[in-house]
Amino acid sequence: MTLFDRVREIALVNSTGSILSWDQETYLPSGSADYRSAQLSYLAAHAHKLATSDDFLKALAEAEQTDDGSDPVRAANLRELRRESDRSVKLPTELVALESTAQSAGHHAWIAARKASDFSIFAPHLEKLVSIALEKSDLWGFAEEPYDALLEGFERGTSTAAIAVLFDALRKDLAPLSAAAVAQSAPLELPPEPYPVEIQQTFNALVAAEIGFDFHTGRIDTTAHPFCTTLGPRDVRLTTRYMESDFTSSLFGVMHEVGHGMYEQGLPDADYGLPSGSAVSLGIHESQSRLWENQVGRSPEFWEKFYPIAQGHFHQLKDFPLEKFLRHIHRTAFSPIRVEADEATYDLHIVLRFRIERMLLNREITIAQVPETWNDLFRESFGFVPPDDARGCLQDIHWSMGGIGYFPTYTLGNINAAQLFQAATTIPKISAATAKADYAPLLAWLRENIHRHGGTLDPTALMKQATGKPPSTEDYLQHLRSRYL
């Protein structure tokens, strides 16, 4: 069995697990959770066994020795497989098991802590999870600080220092920008509900298909927490949730997930499971979702075309003019809650989390200092303090799942989205088309410049090749300024 056949086998096992997880979130009867966990654990252990077997490691070493470098895609695949393999092999099985247990316990404790708004319930678990993260960093190794090694798992080829420079620059400009946007915001409510779920589904599917999501190889279901998952080379599943009082909630959710989904649909089918057939990083993945959700979906050009169609679906919009509708979707406000934050204020939440994670990993603050530090940094950016820890440092699931180092990719996604949209629409044919809400040329450009490359280039190199510069904040700030000020 060749190395690539082995990699494909592991991908097949993992994709089987994804099917089980998707079903778990969408359709699993409530009394069936325990056995589903057992099925998922079995598949994960089976995949891990395959990926760390002597046979696999031998096949990888042999492929490296016999590769003559003449095929750059093959060379990139070998390089990335080596990187992933080294990371897997460096973690002892006991630590992986310990982390899994700590995450499970941490998740339960976090739910209880958030419910009671009592950080002390979660604190010992967070201490454990940070210790494990530090141990992993040591095992993996890092150039400058432990956070580098964690970041590498979500956004390879970047560094904590580079992110800090980018985010500091962003924060400097975003703080006054968002304050001005919030001050200027003149929010308007939509005409009263109901916006029936079935009609939302019809309208969302129409928009999804129109901007390029392929329902022949994908579908949309309903879950409490929206996500996008890939169950095979031509099987992309999105989910959303519905508010009867505002159809734009599910629509922007769908456009976000469609962005993720079209990236997956644009990866080379034939390389499914190999790095060259896989998404490169979370920051690039999020650039695709944010591009379609915000750059496209919240633009006046998009609504010039789609608002009359929305009015045909939701009759109460008939006498509600486009100008008022745009004020509704461009409303901004300071919220203590990240997932309720709008485009103009969102990244302040992310930068705050990044700063705290970095301090924690550098042991510059203790676990006990997290709530106080959170509130101090929050006041610094937003001018007020969250009413309690449930709406402060306990609001997010990520740390409880061991996802330290994940948050920065949200803001990288926003930055990348603006930069990609700007680069694409510099091309006259694309800007002429997007001005008429025809997005086929834009999608073709993304397919060509992002999707088809899979994971063969590091994110920074990919952005540089696509836009002529590494990720930087100017296009994003310019976008926010022109939309919100």
Place this chain on the structure above:
Amino acid sequence: MTLFDRVREIALVNSTGSILSWDQETYLPSGSADYRSAQLSYLAAHAHKLATSDDFLKALAEAEQTDDGSDPVRAANLRELRRESDRSVKLPTELVALESTAQSAGHHAWIAARKASDFSIFAPHLEKLVSIALEKSDLWGFAEEPYDALLEGFERGTSTAAIAVLFDALRKDLAPLSAAAVAQSAPLELPPEPYPVEIQQTFNALVAAEIGFDFHTGRIDTTAHPFCTTLGPRDVRLTTRYMESDFTSSLFGVMHEVGHGMYEQGLPDADYGLPSGSAVSLGIHESQSRLWENQVGRSPEFWEKFYPIAQGHFHQLKDFPLEKFLRHIHRTAFSPIRVEADEATYDLHIVLRFRIERMLLNREITIAQVPETWNDLFRESFGFVPPDDARGCLQDIHWSMGGIGYFPTYTLGNINAAQLFQAATTIPKISAATAKADYAPLLAWLRENIHRHGGTLDPTALMKQATGKPPSTEDYLQHLRSRYL
């Protein structure tokens, strides 16, 4: 790893495959079929490898040697695992692969043959499939005739000769009974559509819950071909399909699948994957579906309670009295098509198929003689000849999938259903409850007498223990006579 842990591992892998198959039938995007097949093949091969490994066979032999017979359930499990293992091990891998290929080709040829109503397209494939069936029979061994060995795979512990005696007796009485029922039938159409799908779903779920289906560990979805599948010890999935012109089509479909589903829900959870936690045979499985569909669902007592509720759901029934509705659901007619046949005529279709399969396996007729034999036997039972082979010997999928020996279990199911219902309702408490459409005592009796035994007893012994006699036709014929004459 103990033998039983190994058996549970195989069940876990197989249940994972069931999840993938369920998704394939319900929600898989149309363009995703190929990779799903690859995922299913991988899991099937993995399970087969585990079940035929030296480690497994050694563990089985050791368990047999050390078993002191003091635990009858353990002894039954060892006996059945040995039976299954011997059957698996006796088939060489090449033959299994050959059969899989022949089934795949046969299935495609059957679709084309049925479409063109041209048996010659399917004939060479059927020849191949019958040859393979005979080869398997030889490898497995049989007492009297090759069909015995095939039957054993669907209904263990019975024989072709015993089925022939049972079916000959049934046919003798059923032929005049069904002719008289058809002559007396005074069919009435329901008031006009629509019977909206969403309201059918609400009503079906209400009935399913009322008769005892546990939605906490099960659900109902929509597919072209209804089925019931089990994805774990507490995860039973049913499907149905809807006709807007007649809500009883989906309802009786749901009651049928609920019968299968409640059997699965009544098996001992803790023994999931072991014979003692598995359904014993198709003939017993079908007895559960037919009992709830026909003995219960088509009874006047059931509708005394549920017809007013149906009238509340479907307003056009308001002025359509119960008496007319019962005439509608008790209509009978001779159809050339098995799946369209009603209760009074269904088994004539099955007996015909059993006779032809037996002749084929005994090489008493050639493949080329199948259409002519079919039409001759059909005329003998129904008094007319099907208009063409598409509505004759090409109508069923079973042979094309290698399912020779499966058909008899449908009629065994009908016979067993009547016999179990009769035995249960001999108990005054149960008959008093069913007379008021309260089915909790009936379900409790089935749980106690059928479900909880899993596969520890052979079907005939199980029926004898539950009803005092082996499967015999009298209760079934008595039921048909009293309902249709």
